[in-house]
Amino acid sequence: MGNSEVGASDRRSLHERIAADLRDEIMSGDLGPGDNLPSTTQLRERFDASNATIQKALHLLKEERLIVGRPGSAVTVRPRRQRTMRPAAYMAPSATGAPYRWLTEASKLGGEARSKLLEVAEVTPGADVAAALNIAKGDTVLLRRQILLIDDEPVELVKCYYPLKIARGTALMERRRIKGGTPTLLAELGFPPRLSVDKVSARVPTQEEFSALRLPSSLPVLRTLRTLYSDDERPVEVAVMAKAGHLYELQYEFTAQ
Known part of the structure; x- marks a missing residue:
């Protein structure tokens, strides 16, 4: 045809x-x-x-x-043609003292996984993040921005946003990595994760994504906007994650209802 x-x-x-x-x-x-x-x-x-x-x-x-x-x-x-990431495998909080689940799951794919914290700041988020957090457009939230790497190759640019009512006075405000990751800390603060909702889209990379992920061209990135809810359907974290679409794929598993 x-x-x-x-x-x-x-x-x-x-x-x-x-x-x-x-x-x-x-x-x-x-x-x-x-x-x-x-x-x-x-x-x-x-x-x-x-x-x-x-x-x-x-x-x-x-x-x-x-x-x-x-x-x-x-x-x-190349031997590692494309890696399959399974978000459900690293959504739950880590055990006390254990590494962030993403690091342990990513290491199973081969290579050494690590994270690098880039920024901790109070910012005004985009409209989609504000809507997901159920705050007014123009309100300020806490941003924690990091890059996740395997064998020093960037895998994912991650921006996590938190309501200031939750973040103030906690380790979330500190410019340091959090042992076990933020889901573990949120659970310790009384906000255990109950539901995660992902919105995944393919987009042309922004200048920030292009540079951080060391992309060779304007191939699409996989962008995930994930809203984490605690008790009473309260949104406690919104993460915006971008990864190279030609190197990574996402696998979700569902049971028939």
């Missing part, structure tokens, strides 16, 4: 279109970790493209950390 039958024609340059098709095969597993990509000759024939165009497409995928290889040698899919 031609493009004219399914919608507008693809106006991207040919090397971008070739990279998009190969990226999809990598992310779907048709080209698995460690697999060789088709040869340059095969790719030229498949896409009716010049050698230079094929090389430009492969260069994009190398910058995106999806493939490895040098000119004249086989190009292969």
